[in-house]
Amino acid sequence: MRLDKYLKVSRIIKRRTVANDACDSEHVTVNGKRAKASYDVKEGDIIEIAFGAKTLRVRVLDVKEHVLKSGATDLYEIITE
Secondary structure (H helix, E strand, O other): EHHHHHHHOOOOOOOOOHHHHHOOOOOOEOOOOOOOOOOOOOOOOOEEEEEOOEEEEEEEEEEEOEEEEEHHHHHHEEEEO
16 A cells, blocks of 8 residues: 555545655655655554654554544554654
8 A cells, every 4th residue: 555545544644645745745754764655555664754843653553445433543553752
């Protein structure tokens, strides 16, 4: 699954266009490397997102195309906020 879509489906970022813009402006890294929106997310990847002064690090636990709002947090594990 594309990185921008994963961020939207997991509800880490609310909209896919915002996720795409975050990737384009180099606020998102995967496994320590800058990632484009087209990056193919896999289980075990470490995604790091810079939100201003804060940085969110999550580990990908599962990749699903569709998930209910209540199950979105099951897709990832927060490492640091």
